[in-house]
Amino acid sequence: xxxxxxxxxxxxxxxxxxxxxxxxxxxxxxxxxxxxxxxxxxxxxxxxxxxxxxxxxxxxxxxxxxxxxxxxxxxxxxxxxxxxxxxxxxxxxxxxxxxxxxxxxxxxxxxxxxxxxxxxxxxxxxxxxxxxxxxxxxxxxxxxxxxxxxxxxxxxxxxxxxxxxxxxxxxxxxxxxxxxxxxxxxxxxxxxxxxxxxxxxxxxxxxxxxxxxxxxxxxxx
Numbered sequence: 373x374x375x376x377x378x379x380x381x382x383x384x385x386x387x388x389x390x391x392x393x394x395x396x397x398x399x400x401x402x403x404x405x406x407x408x409x410x411x412x413x414x415x416x417x418x419x420x421x422x423x424x425x426x427x428x429x430x431x432x433x434x435x436x437x438x439x440x441x442x443x444x445x446x447x448x449x450x451x452x453x454x455x456x457x458x459x460x461x462x463x464x465x466x467x468x469x470x471x472x473x474x475x476x477x478x479x480x481x482x483x484x485x486x487x488x489x490x491x492x493x494x495x496x497x498x499x500x501x502x503x504x505x506x507x508x509x510x511x512x513x514x515x516x517x518x519x520x521x522x523x524x525x526x527x528x529x530x531x532x533x534x535x536x537x538x539x540x541x542x543x544x545x546x547x548x549x550x551x552x553x554x555x556x557x558x559x560x561x562x563x564x565x566x567x568x569x570x571x572x573x574x575x576x577x578x579x580x581x582x583x584x585x586x587x588x589x590x591x592x593x
Contacts, residue, residue: 375408375517382409382528389532395421398431402458408517411501411527412449412477418531419491419540420459423481426489426542432461432468436484438550439469442476442492448510449501452477452493480548488548492541497534501527564588 386399399417406413424431439462443450453471456462456479462469478492501507505523510516516524560573566588577589586593 378409378517378521378524379403379407381521381525385525385529385532391418391532398458402455405458406451406454408515409521409524409528410449410451410516410519411504411506411531412451413455414528414531415477415493415497415501415539416452416455416479417459418455418536419479419493420456420481422536422540422542423479423489423491424460426491427481427483427487427545429483431459432466435466435468437462437468438482439479440472440482441469441479442472442474444471444473444475447475448507449477449498451516482548482550486548486550487545489545490543494539494541497539 382403383400386396386403389396391399395418398421399414402413402417403409429437437460439456439460441453441456443453453469457464457469460469460481462481476492477498478490480488480490482488504527506519506527509519509523558572558574561570562573562576562583563569564571564576564585565582566584569585571585575586576583577586577591578584579589579591
């Protein structure tokens with residue numbers, strides 16, 4: 373069974389699950405966006421939907437709500453961040469999700485009124501995942517899309533079936549003051565006078581009388 377077949381089987385598991393119709397729809401989106409079957413992405417997706425319901429807000433369409441996801445770099449089950457993005461609508465493209473690099477499977481969702489909720493996967497759940505056959509395969513260097521489909525689908529199905537109260541620790545709503553300077557989006561672009569490619573105006577650098585993109589300028593940023 374190749375990765376695409378495994379994803380198809382996971383999709384059927386979603387459709388048969390006890391999740392609500394809206395959650396099923398977006399989890400299938402998350403599954404295809406993520407690209408392989410694993411336990412961390414669906415766990416994060418379900419956590420993201422819990423956070424939205426706790427705050428009583430809808431999935432973000434613009435860039436009003438923000439997420440501070442606590443995963444880091446080179447972290448097992450870093451797939452968590454993908455599930456949070458699709459569930460909440462806060463994405464790296466919208467520039468309203470930020471990594472704190474704490475190495476945890478947790479995040480804080482903040483709405484436009486600075487009301488916030490923090491959701492974390494319970495330690496015993498993550499410890500169970502880390503002792504699974506799926507993770508044992510990953511420890512051997514096997515890519516997640518190449519893990520034995522039986523192992524991948526087993527942890528995926530278990531993630532769908534787990535009760536929320538057994539799965540997550542959800543904080544009470546609290547105030548999350550965000551002190552940041554409001555910067556307007558740039559809607560203007562300039563051609564780099566070296567490579568000729570179009571660059572957002574706020575990323576143009578001026579060097580020796582020329583307007584240059586960052587790579588052509590030689591500057592780090």
